[in-house]
Amino acid sequence: MKLILPLATLALTAALFLAKAADATVKPLRILIVAGGCCHEYDKQTVVLKEGIEARLNAIVDIAYNPDKTTKATFEIYKAKEWDKDFDVIIHDECSADITDPAYIGAILGAHKAGKPAVNLHCAMHSYRSGNFREPVAPGADNAAWYEMLGLQSTAHGPKEPISITFTDKAHPITQGLENWTTINEELYNNVQILTGKAIASGVQIVPPKAKKGETLPPDAKATEATSVVAWTNEYGPNKTKIFSTTIGHNTETVSDARYLDLVTRGILWTTGHINENGKAEPGYGK
Numbered sequence: 001m002k003l004i005l006p007l008a009t010l011a012l013t014a015a016l017f018l019a020k021a022a023d024a025t026v027k028p029l030r031i032l033i034v035a036g037g038c039c040h041e042y043d044k045q046t047v048v049l050k051e052g053i054e055a056r057l058n059a060i061v062d063i064a065y066n067p068d069k070t071t072k073a074t075f076e077i078y079k080a081k082e083w084d085k086d087f088d089v090i091i092h093d094e095c096s097a098d099i100t101d102p103a104y105i106g107a108i109l110g111a112h113k114a115g116k117p118a119v120n121l122h123c124a125m126h127s128y129r130s131g132n133f134r135e136p137v138a139p140g141a142d143n144a145a146w147y148e149m150l151g152l153q154s155t156a157h158g159p160k161e162p163i164s165i166t167f168t169d170k171a172h173p174i175t176q177g178l179e180n181w182t183t184i185n186e187e188l189y190n191n192v193q194i195l196t197g198k199a200i201a202s203g204v205q206i207v208p209p210k211a212k213k214g215e216t217l218p219p220d221a222k223a224t225e226a227t228s229v230v231a232w233t234n235e236y237g238p239n240k241t242k243i244f245s246t247t248i249g250h251n252t253e254t255v256s257d258a259r260y261l262d263l264v265t266r267g268i269l270w271t272t273g274h275i276n277e278n279g280k281a282e283p284g285y286g287k
Contacts (some may be wrong), residue, residue: 026284151197151234
């Protein structure tokens, strides 16, 4: 009987040793952030994302940053053959609304169709659009390709006001245990249509009344309430590539928020298949 406790302690110690040894053999996730273009502090936000992700995951984050602050920012990495081959997941954080070259866009989407996971942040939803993109695109149309990867079509945003975020699918691995929260002033992106995406969070924004140019607000003008899906998942292409997207993330302060970084990190783990049903990183991938 005296041997039972020492043997149990030895077994536990051995199990912990083996678990740590297994963790040590896991290669870090290779993550590429592509960022740049109009309207955001990408020079700061890329640093925040890299540090936040690497603090939470066993990961190495590389950055492809273009300081071009127009809506025509392009990225040299997309022009390389097999541009994605060194990475496990691509984070699209670009804001390139006026890039419409089908060959250029096709090179990006080709990697995801072939199975490369993607995480799309904020203005990535308003990139690579063409034609009458403000109307619902038809599946398979020339201007539908980027939206089909995203799984949702968005074309505009409201004013900079706080957004109340509610995790609507609390059973999803990405949202398990995450608490609803309200952002600082942010942009609520509209939902023109949900294609194949599956919503996991919605946002509500109170929009103050605004007079039209040259007009005066009536004294009884009231604020309105806008609601949109703000985070969702998608399975894209013949290989059902996992895609995670969130429209939150306009301000650097929001990107720096631990709750935002937790959400993005969960999205990375889900797209790469390294998260369990309880929202925990698989052994070797978390910190």
